[in-house]
Each structure stands twice: as C-alpha cells, then as structure tokens.
Amino acid sequence: MRAVDLERVRPYGDHLDDGIVQISFTLPVPHGQAGRKCALELAARLGLERAEVVHQQRLRESYTHFLLYGRFAGSIDYTAQQVDELDLEYLSEDEIEAYAAEHIGRPIVVVGACTGSDTHSVGIDAMLDLKGFHGNRGLEGYRAFEAHNLGSQVPNSTLVAKAIELDADAILVSQTVTQQDLHIHNLTELVEIVEAEGRRKRTILACGGSRVSNELAKELGFDAGFSRGTYPHHLATFLVRELAARIAEQSTLSERDAAVQAAG
Ligand code: B12
Numbered sequence: 001m002r003a004v005d006l007e008r009v010r011p012y013g014d015h016l017d018d019g020i021v022q023i024s025f026t027l028p029v030p031h032g033q034a035g036r037k038c039a040l041e042l043a044a045r046l047g048l049e050r051a052e053v054v055h056q057q058r059l060r061e062s063y064t065h066f067l068l069y070g071r072f073a074g075s076i077d078y079t080a081q082q083v084d085e086l087d088l089e090y091l092s093e094d095e096i097e098a099y100a101a102e103h104i105g106r107p108i109v110v111v112g113a114c115t116g117s118d119t120h121s122v123g124i125d126a127m128l129d130l131k132g133f134h135g136n137r138g139l140e141g142y143r144a145f146e147a148h149n150l151g152s153q154v155p156n157s158t159l160v161a162k163a164i165e166l167d168a169d170a171i172l173v174s175q176t177v178t179q180q181d182l183h184i185h186n187l188t189e190l191v192e193i194v195e196a197e198g199r200r201k202r203t204i205l206a207c208g209g210s211r212v213s214n215e216l217a218k219e220l221g222f223d224a225g226f227s228r229g230t231y232p233h234h235l236a237t238f239l240v241r242e243l244a245a246r247i248a249e250q251s252t253l254s255e256r257d258a259a260v261q262a263a264g
Helices: 033-045 093-103 122-128 156-166 179-196 214-219 232-263
Strands: 020-027 048-060 063-072 108-114 145-149 170-174 204-208 223-225
Touching: 020 033, 020 048, 033 048, 033 063, 093 232, 108 122, 108 156, 108 232, 122 145, 122 170, 122 204, 122 232, 156 170, 156 179, 170 179, 170 232, 179 204, 204 232, 214 223, 223 232
Parallel strands: 108 145, 108 170, 170 204, 204 223
Antiparallel strands: 020 063, 048 063
C-alpha cells in the first residue's frame, strides 16, 4: 500500500490520490439538458475537473436536484491544520465503563442544564438522558455516571446550588440562543458563580451548543466545549479522562505532602 503524503492530502475516490469527490445541489431550473450544462459549469467554477452529472431528478416544476462526480486537482496540508476543537481519541461505551471502574471506582456525579432564558433543551437531553442521541444512550444509561438533568431555562445560580448539594464532579451547560451574545453572558456568569462559591478547582466545567467551540469555552473559563456532532460518549470520554487525571494528580500531591511531613 502506498504511503499517504500528509502534506498533500487529496480525496480518495476509487484509489489513493485520484482526487475524486461527489457533490450534490439543487438548482431552480427545469429538468433537462440546459440544467445539466448549468450543473457542470457550476462544478467547473468550483474547481472540479472532468465533472460528470451521474444523477438528476426533477423535484417539482422548475427545480432539479443534481449529483455529480469530479476531480479535485489540488491538495490540502493536513499537518498545517490548527485544531481548536477537543482532540480526544474517543472511547466506546464499554471502554468508558471499564476505564471509569479502574480509575475512578465510584459513580461520577454530573449535573446539567440549559441555562438562562434559553429554552432549547434538546442538546443537554441528548447528552444526559437515557434516550441519548442517534441511538447512543446518554450518560444516564452508563453505570459510570449519576446524571441529573435540570432541564431548560435554569438560572445559573440554581444549577450551581444543585451541583453543591450533590457535590457534583461536573457541571454541564447547554446554550443555543446566541442572539446579542446571550450565550457568552450566560456562560461567563456561570463561571463567576462557581468561582465565587470556591468550587472552580474541584468542579469540571463543560459546555456545548451549536455555536460553542472548545476554543470559546476555554476563553470563558470552562475546561472544554462541544459543538454540533457531539455524541454522549464523546463527553463521557472527556469526563472520565479528566476526572481520572485530577484524582491521579491529587494522590501524587498527597503522597508528596506525606513524604515532606515524614521527612520534617
Ligand atoms: C427545536 C428548536 C426550537 C424548539 C426547542 C425545543 C426544545 N425543547 O429544545 C422551540 C420551538 C421551543 C424553539 C424556540 C425558539 N427558538 Co429555536 N430552534 C430549534 C431548532 C429547529 C433545532 C434545535 C435543536 O434541537 N437541534 C438539535 C440539537 C441536538 O442540536 P444542538 O442543540 O446543537 O446539540 C448538539 C451539540 O451542539 C452538542 N451540545 C449541545 N448542548 C450541549 C451541552 C453539553 C454539555 C455538551 C457536551 C454538548 C452539547 O451536542 C448536541 C448533540 O450533538 C433550531 C434550528 C436548527 N435547525 O438548528 C432553532 C433555533 C436554535 N432557534 C432559534 C430561535 C431564535 C428560537 C426562539 C428565540 C424563537 C422565538 N423568536 O421565539 C425561541 C427560543 C426562546 C427561548 N427563550 O429560548 C434560532 C437561534 C438563533 C441564534 N443563534 O440565536 C435557531 C437557530 C433557528 C433560526 N435559524 O433562527 N426552538
């Protein structure tokens, strides 16, 4: 098998480096030869070589859907990509259960909500509720987690109070409405309350939403941020790894303190 040149990556169609891509789109034109020519011209303007229309379908009068193959002659430098999203190798559900049993050994308490005036509960439900997301159960379905979902339109202060009451390991926030930077305001306020309660160090803070990125989350004082396409096992992988690292760090510090005391 030929080695891949990661500085010059090209789409793989039938074989390595052939550059073949498939694109599809709808044009507001009648089904027929003139429409087909339009689709080919569009592909050429997108920079595709040797494009061919492999399927066209009349959607309704004067609307046609096209499917094309074409060749992308350029290449992309994989090694130059800056990654601001969380770059984790995700564990499967079974691996998460095993990892948590080995490294944590007790249920991980998480409390989550969609905060402020935001009523979009689907994201937090997808992460926490048993029904989960696209056939992947949420944290409620894992033995490793004790999940509490407070729902939507939850004031930040209520979420933090619940986390303190439960002595939660992690607080999870979902934000969808971004008009007038509402999400920034809500997320910032949450971090401020957690800090004011003296809980920041001992609590893992993670947030998510369609316009949340890991980069933004970090800027606002969270440990991680998740966006579109997140599955519960992505979040679960992050949580078990982060908590296990904190427990390991804590025990190293305690051992060091004990050694210093014994020496003194
Ligand atoms: C369903 C919906 C509603 C439902 C919500 C029902 C509910 N119980 O949630 C209802 C009808 C109530 C609604 C209301 C409104 N909506 Co609405 N709604 C939508 C819609 C169609 C889908 C959102 C959705 O459910 N997505 C599916 C979920 C699974 O995706 P997700 O939230 O991104 O979650 C994923 C990730 O982001 C991530 N994630 C999310 N949260 C978290 C949290 C953690 C911890 C982690 C790890 C990951 C994570 O994981 C999830 C799975 O991958 C979108 C349009 C769209 N197609 O996106 C508009 C949309 C979000 N709504 C919008 C608006 C404006 C409103 C209203 C203000 C409308 C109005 N004028 O009344 C009100 C909101 C009022 C309020 N106070 O909040 C705008 C938001 C614009 C903006 N960026 O600010 C959108 C984008 C529509 C639009 N194009 O204008 N809405």
